[in-house]
């Protein structure tokens with residue numbers, strides 16, 4: 001080969017992949033449709049963020065990959081949709097991590113009462129090595145974890161009375177997620193904890209099968225729980241997390257380019273979701289008040305009592321979920337807090 005020709009070939013070889021990557025031409029992307037089922041409504045930040053994810057994926061794939069949202073439990077609840085992913089009949093869902101605990105107990109530690117002090121700490125732990133380690137447990141269960149989304153700090157509502165002291169939990173029939181930590185925590189507080197799917201909750205409160213429930217404020221508002229619940233107490237007892245899950249059976253049919261695209265889009269959608277849900281929280285609370293809900297804060301002395309009551313439950317479930325994973329979480333949390341203090 002003549003030296004000049006060699007140079008041209010060489011520079012093309014260097015330049016071409018760059019041009020293709022930028023134009024998205026080299027990417028191996030096929031026409032695909034991804035069904036995403038969620039338990040919440042379309043206008044809840046979770047629904048809004050799936051729509052955002054859909055837009056991001058459409059842009060990145062030149063319209064080839066379509067993401068379709070099925071909100072309001074149209075495809076099932078958190079538990080049944082996870083099974084559908086495992087069976088390969090549904091591509092995606094975004095359940096609360098607490099509903100995965102019956103299959104992968106390590107996820108349980110995220111819901112220890114009063115674990116995180118604020119959202120920033122949770123983001124750092126979830127987006128760091130600890131979160132990655134949890135996601136790495138999913139493939140052996142037929143699931144791929146793309147990113148963690150914020151569900152948020154859980155608050156308590158009921159139709160009987162405002163919770164002004166821990167004693168007020170006594171005898172309340174409270175729906176909890178299908179997770180032993182939640183059942184035991186509320187039993188310890190004196191409530192009658194009833195595990196139930198989220199999609200059945202509104203009717204259960206309407207028909208007085210249960211007196212109340214606990215969920216973050218944006219969920220209480222978007223799900224119109226104020227129509228069947230009078231009292232909202234800001235207890236902030238647990239932080240809860242959604243995880244963007246994909247069926248491994250489906251994932252394995254994707255090209256590496258498609259997998260990379262979806263992973264990147266999931267991270268962008270995660271950042272959008274966290275911003276959106278945090279921004280929506282204040283307005284959701286004032287809307288609930290305007291709609292006639294009676295809102296109160298649990299006094300600090302009672303919060304301290306609540307924390308004390310939760311301690312033995314945390315100790316018990318540290319053993320149940322696994323001491324090594326709990327230790328890793330606490331170490332990571334310390335690191336995150338240390339970094340913050342130094343700033």
Ligand code: TK8
Nearest residue numbers: 039040078095096177198
């Ligand atoms: C919605 C659930 C919900 C969760 C619950 O599908 O079950 O209470 O907080 O957000 O994931």
